[in-house]
Amino acid sequence: MSDPLDRRGLMLVLSSPSGAGKTSIARALLAREPALEMSVSVTTRPPRPGEVDGRDYHFIDEAAYQRLVAEDGLLEHARVFDHHYGTPRQPVEAALAAGKDVLFDIDWQGAQQLKGRAEDDLVTVFILPPSADELARRLTTRAQDSAEVIARRMAKAADEMSHWSDYHYIVVNQDLEQSIAEVAAILTAERLRRKRRPGLARFVNTMRQAEE
């Protein structure tokens, strides 16, 4: 008999303007959800202090990036700010095939591309900052970036936010713990969707036959 808990893995996309708290939410979620795996993107941007190659990103050069695009090794890819970003295809496909869920920290362009390719497996969440003031405060207290980078990020944040209405769920990150709980609730509910649980039909049939 098939396990009633058998299910198809889902792709959980978190997008937000820089500074809305997406990275903190993603980290907390990964720590408490063993069946959730992070998709580690490739990027041509240089690592920031504290970032680890292979954990935060796979840091690659332009030539390696172009090779990946040419050989269709990326599930989606986009230019964000001055750099290229992309999602390696193989680890995502392997995780989904193993019944795991995959978490993506990608922008609206990436979310849109995944929607075109894997809509049934896709759950998208947009994280909004609680206010313009708070967003500005969070962007200016991130010490690793130069003033110029911060100013450009502020402008880009407004642009990224304009895509909020393309997402399935919206979380306003007023309180980090609350936002983590909200995204965890989204994940729990989406895992229970009938279409993601192919083992259920047999499970129910078996019970019905036992009644006869």
Ligand SMILES: Nc1nc2c(ncn2[C@@H]2O[C@H](COP(=O)(O)OP(=O)(O)O)[C@@H](O)[C@H]2O)c(=O)[nH]1
């Ligand atoms: N489309 C796409 N966007 C990505 C990918 N990886 C990261 N991003 C997005 O690129 C933007 C810049 O990311 P990053 O350089 O880490 O700076 P951050 O804004 O401080 O997080 C963020 O909106 C990320 O979600 C990817 O593989 N594909």
Ligand SMILES: [Mg+2]
């Ligand atoms: Mg990031």
